[in-house]
Amino acid sequence: MKLLSSLRLAWLRIKNPLDYSLRQHLHPGVRPVDHPRISMPDLAGRYKAGRREQAGQEIQRLTELYHFDYFSTARTLDEARENFFYLAMVDRALDESFIALPDSLSVADIGPSSWFYVHALFAALTWYNTWYPRSVHLTGFEVDPYRLYSDLHTRQDHALGNMRGLPNVEYIGRGIMPQGEPFDIITLFFPFVFIKDHLEWGLPPKLFDPESMLKLVYETLKPGGLILIVNQGGYEHKEQLKILEKCGFKPTAAFRMESMLYTYKLDRFVITVKK
Numbered sequence: 001m002k003l004l005s006s007l008r009l010a011w012l013r014i015k016n017p018l019d020y021s022l023r024q025h026l027h028p029g030v031r032p033v034d035h036p037r038i039s040m041p042d043l044a045g046r047y048k049a050g051r052r053e054q055a056g057q058e059i060q061r062l063t064e065l066y067h068f069d070y071f072s073t074a075r076t077l078d079e080a081r082e083n084f085f086y087l088a089m090v091d092r093a094l095d096e097s098f099i100a101l102p103d104s105l106s107v108a109d110i111g112p113s114s115w116f117y118v119h120a121l122f123a124a125l126t127w128y129n130t131w132y133p134r135s136v137h138l139t140g141f142e143v144d145p146y147r148l149y150s151d152l153h154t155r156q157d158h159a160l161g162n163m164r165g166l167p168n169v170e171y172i173g174r175g176i177m178p179q180g181e182p183f184d185i186i187t188l189f190f191p192f193v194f195i196k197d198h199l200e201w202g203l204p205p206k207l208f209d210p211e212s213m214l215k216l217v218y219e220t221l222k223p224g225g226l227i228l229i230v231n232q233g234g235y236e237h238k239e240q241l242k243i244l245e246k247c248g249f250k251p252t253a254a255f256r257m258e259s260m261l262y263t264y265k266l267d268r269f270v271i272t273v274k275k
């Protein structure tokens with residue numbers, strides 16, 4: 001079994017650079033996906049009886065604080081629930097980091113993929129701890145935007161569809177650049193900390209360097225700015241902490257995100273680092 005897995009990874013090391021390079025040069029033109037939205041006014045009522053009341057209270061709290069009515073126009077029930085989970089995660093991460101956000105905020109999200117959670121992230125940034133909506137400029141940096149989905153749309157097409165209706169949100173098909181515009185907050189939801197996962201996602205091995213990426217993220221942050229990282233499972237979380245230590249960055253907050261809003265096989269862990 002171990003041998004098979006090693007052989008598979010060795011094969012991906014050869015195959016991914018070829019596929020990846022082909023995708024960058026040969027991909028369909030941009031066709032944002034028009035995601036049909038459904039109405040589900042009673043999201044809380046759709047949780048199982050045991051968690052309905054608590055989930056309902058949390059949904060109500062987040063809806064009021066963040067003016068987040070996404071549940072009324074989500075694509076699927078699952079997506080609505082997961083958006084609320086992301087919103088709850090960012091809400092707690094900002095709280096635990098004791099951060100005061102400026103009126104105008106510039107934010108980067110590294111590796112947004114299809115950005116199914118962009119509405120939750122945007123709401124969190126716009127309404128965290130304020131009575132008036134702050135102005136937010138949100139940029140997603142995705143190194144593999146042309147990955148083709150089963151509907152023959154690219155990852156970028158899906159992200160552009162998901163971003164519809166949000167002002168000042170950009171999706172850039174590359175990684176973050178050294179000496180680029182500095183950001184107030186940089187988020188990384190599930191960055192790869194193990195080469196195995198990076199290869200399984202179809203990326204070339206030369207793009208795997210979590211330490212250098214974090215150092216670059218830190219450099220691109222304004223003084224007083226915040227890095228927010230989410231990992232899945234205790235194993236990844238521990239590895240992420242080791243990587244941060246190697247970079248010389250001390251976590252400002254670190255916690256396991258418990259929430260009845262969405263259940264994952266692996267628990268979600270959050271780390272923030274203030275510059």
Ligand SMILES: C[S@@+](CC[C@H](N)C(=O)[O-])C[C@H]1O[C@@H](n2cnc3c(N)ncnc32)[C@H](O)[C@@H]1O
Pocket residue numbers: 110111112113114141142143144174175176188189190191192201203207213
């Ligand atoms: C596990 S996925 C996470 C997707 C998404 N953030 C989420 O919460 O579901 C990691 C994503 O990061 C992208 N990625 C990996 N390395 C990157 C880098 N250096 N810069 C930008 N994106 C990167 C991958 O292509 C992939 O889309």
